[in-house]
Amino acid sequence: MIKGFIFDLDGVITDTAELHYAAWKKLSDEQGWHFDRELNEKLRGISRMDSIKVIMDHNGVSLDDATIVELATMKNDIYVDSLDDMTPEDYLPGARELLTHLRSEGFSVALGSASKNANKVLKQLNAVHFFDVIGDGNSVSKSKPAPDIFLFASDKLGLRPDNCIVFEDAEKGIDAAKAGNFHSVGIGPEERVGHADIRFDTMKQATLFEVKSHFKDLF
Numbered sequence: 001m002i003k004g005f006i007f008d009l010d011g012v013i014t015d016t017a018e019l020h021y022a023a024w025k026k027l028s029d030e031q032g033w034h035f036d037r038e039l040n041e042k043l044r045g046i047s048r049m050d051s052i053k054v055i056m057d058h059n060g061v062s063l064d065d066a067t068i069v070e071l072a073t074m075k076n077d078i079y080v081d082s083l084d085d086m087t088p089e090d091y092l093p094g095a096r097e098l099l100t101h102l103r104s105e106g107f108s109v110a111l112g113s114a115s116k117n118a119n120k121v122l123k124q125l126n127a128v129h130f131f132d133v134i135g136d137g138n139s140v141s142k143s144k145p146a147p148d149i150f151l152f153a154s155d156k157l158g159l160r161p162d163n164c165i166v167f168e169d170a171e172k173g174i175d176a177a178k179a180g181n182f183h184s185v186g187i188g189p190e191e192r193v194g195h196a197d198i199r200f201d202t203m204k205q206a207t208l209f210e211v212k213s214h215f216k217d218l219f
């Protein structure tokens with residue numbers, strides 16, 4: 001039976017991808033690196049340190065570890081500053097409605113995000129009260145496609161993975177959900193999340209009614 005829901009943050013609750021893009025673009029321009037939206041797509045759902053390595057590989061750059069950390073920190077400072085402008089108007093359409101509905105029906109709800117800034121994002125959105133457990137980039141060391149962040153969340157909720165549905169917008173996020181034996185809902189195009197148990201183009205379509213209709217034997 002489904003008792004809990006675990007949500008990714010960027011691309012599911014809110015679209016911070018655009019802010020990550022602007023911050024990586026500023027850093028890349030300063031470094032003389034090529035960075036565009038196509039490359040930004042490859043960073044969806046992966047950690048900050050993995051992200052900078054993808055950008056460096058793409059540019060044929062190699063640097064010592066201390067410099068890599070310094071540059072990733074510069075990007076993060078730009079990103080965190082830009083979060084100040086985020087408001088409760090910045091939920092992806094349908095996300096707040098779904099979270100409200102889950103609360104009113106008494107489901108357990110957790111966050112399972114790769115971001116180390118998830119708490120700040122949730123505060124800006126005024127979304128903290130929707131979550132019983134917050135799993136973020138500080139909770140586990142192995143990032144998606146490893147299932148660790150979702151296992152952390154289900155464990156803290158006191159639920160087995162097969163009692164939980166994971167919402168994810170990233171290919172590696174769905175891989176992680178499957179690796180952990182969670183049910184999965186993909187948000188986005190077929191080529192990205194077509195391997196989820198069920199897929200919606202946007203969160204607006206992913207209502208509790210639709211989700212229950214798909215997983216009807218589990219409710």
Ligand code: B16
Nearest residue numbers: 009010043045048113114115116117
């Ligand atoms: P930070 P999610 C992910 O969020 C983003 O999709 C990814 O682009 C970012 O690199 C990662 O968080 C780490 O974020 O630099 O804030 O720690 O989709 O897992 O909610």
Ligand code: MG
Nearest residue numbers: 008010011169
């Ligand atoms: Mg995401």
